[in-house]
Amino acid sequence: MPVKAAPNPYDIGQIETDGDADANINYNDAIEYWSSVPASVNGVLGGFGEQTPVPKADIIGSSTFLRKLQTRMGLPEGEQRLTIDMGAGIGRITRDLLWKVSDKVDLLEPVKPFVQQMQNELVAVANKGKLGDIYDIGMQDWAPSPEKTGKYWLVWCQWCVGQLPDHELVQFWIRCRQALMPNGTMIVKENIAPQDDIFDETDSSVTRTDPKFRDLFIQAGFKLIASDVQKGMPKELYPVRMYCLKAAQ
Numbered sequence: 278m279p280v281k282a283a284p285n286p287y288d289i290g291q292i293e294t295d296g297d298a299d300a301n302i303n304y305n306d307a308i309e310y311w312s313s314v315p316a317s318v319n320g321v322l323g324g325f326g327e328q329t330p331v332p333k334a335d336i337i338g339s340s341t342f343l344r345k346l347q348t349r350m351g352l353p354e355g356e357q358r359l360t361i362d363m364g365a366g367i368g369r370i371t372r373d374l375l376w377k378v379s380d381k382v383d384l385l386e387p388v389k390p391f392v393q394q395m396q397n398e399l400v401a402v403a404n405k406g407k408l409g410d411i412y413d414i415g416m417q418d419w420a421p422s423p424e425k426t427g428k429y430w431l432v433w434c435q436w437c438v439g440q441l442p443d444h445e446l447v448q449f450w451i452r453c454r455q456a457l458m459p460n461g462t463m464i465v466k467e468n469i470a471p472q473d474d475i476f477d478e479t480d481s482s483v484t485r486t487d488p489k490f491r492d493l494f495i496q497a498g499f500k501l502i503a504s505d506v507q508k509g510m511p512k513e514l515y516p517v518r519m520y521c522l523k524a525a526q
Contacts, residue, residue, distance in 0.1 A: 298476035299442040299483045304415060306481040307440050308387060314482075316394035321366035322436075323480075325511070326431075334509030335517075336373045339413035339466065342505055342519045343378060347522070349502060350430070357381060358430045361456070363416060364437020368395040371476050375433060376407040379463070383409035385419055416441055416449050421456035429456045435466040439482035443493060454524050463499065463522045465490070466507070468515040484515060500525040 292421065302304055319326025343350075354359060360379040362371045365386045375382045382402065386392050392413045402408045412419060416437065418476075421429070432453045438446055470484045477484065494501060499522040507517035 284511075285293050297524065298474040301441065301476045301478075301481070302440065302483060303481045304417070304440070305337075308415075310480045311388040312390055316390040318367070318369055321369065321391065325514070329511065330509055331511065332373075333368070335507065336370075336509040338505075338509065338517075339374055339464075339519065342464075342503075342521070344350040345505075346462070346521055348377045348524075349374055351460060352430060353459060356428070356430070356458060359383070359417060359425070359428055360408070360431040360433060361385060361409075361429055363419075363432065363434045363453075364440070365391075365395070367391050370435060371408075372398050372402060375431075376402045376405065379407065379431065381407055381409040383412065383425075385416065386411040387413060389413065406439070417445050419449070420452050426455055427458055430458055430461055432456060432461070432463040433466075436464065436468070438465065438467060439484055440480075442483075443489075447493055447496045450499065454498050455525060460523065462502075465520040466493075466517065466521065468519045470515060487518060490518075490520065494520070494522055495525075498525050499523065 314320040317326065318332055319328070321344040322331060357380040358378065359381050360375050361383040362368070362375055363385050365371060367386040368384055371382045371384055384395065386395070392411060395411060398409055434453075438449075441449060450463070457463065466488070468484050470486045472486065472499060474486060474489055475484045476482075491501065502523055505519050507519060510517055
């Protein structure tokens with residue numbers, strides 16, 4: 278799921294808005310679409326690649342957000358900063374950001390051409406000993422392995438959770454919560470719909486509203502620690518918001 282433009286960057290009529298927009302999501306349609314786009318930064322960002330300000334602004338915004346949270350992301354004695362990059366695409370965020378703040382980064386991505394391209398994008402990360410496991414499955418099929426349950430310092434979900442219906446997303450986030458170590462952190466970074474959830478037929482995804490996200494966080498057992506709006510994005514995009522979350526109990 279790329280950054281989302283408003284109005285629709287494709288054909289008029291391909292976006293539907295209603296109270297049950299997520300009911301239209303079809304995993305097979307999504308995989309088919311993403312398997313058809315180039316395995317490149319421009320491909321995974323829906324045309325907002327390195328010829329636009331989006332990739333650089335995105336990484337700067339995320340880095341700034343993490344710096345503000347440093348005092349809230351302490352590490353228990355003897356533990357490593359294990360991170361998982363959900364819906365990782367070709368590994369852009371791990372390559373440009375996550376390895377710098379982590380001891381090891383796992384990645385999850387179901388689109389096979391993207392997983393293949395990761396091998397090229399993450400050579401330097403692997404050479405630094407920071408590349409962990411790569412899970413080539415969908416978020417709806419993922420659960421932390423027994424040895425990693427309660428071990429993740431950071432779960433990163435960016436421009437990917439729109440591929441899950443609401444009920445599946447809550448269940449996924451419950452598993453993410455179980456994967457986190459005590460005081461572990463989940464970051465969610467997504468485009469925000471202005472009034473109602475919006476379904477996009479192109480990649481079979483939903484752009485959610487801010488109130489919807491906040492409600493789903495509560496359902497999944499998370500409390501919101503901090504939130505900020507990404508700066509420096511093109512005006513034709515829906516706003517991008519970052520959320521920092523921790524287990525509610």
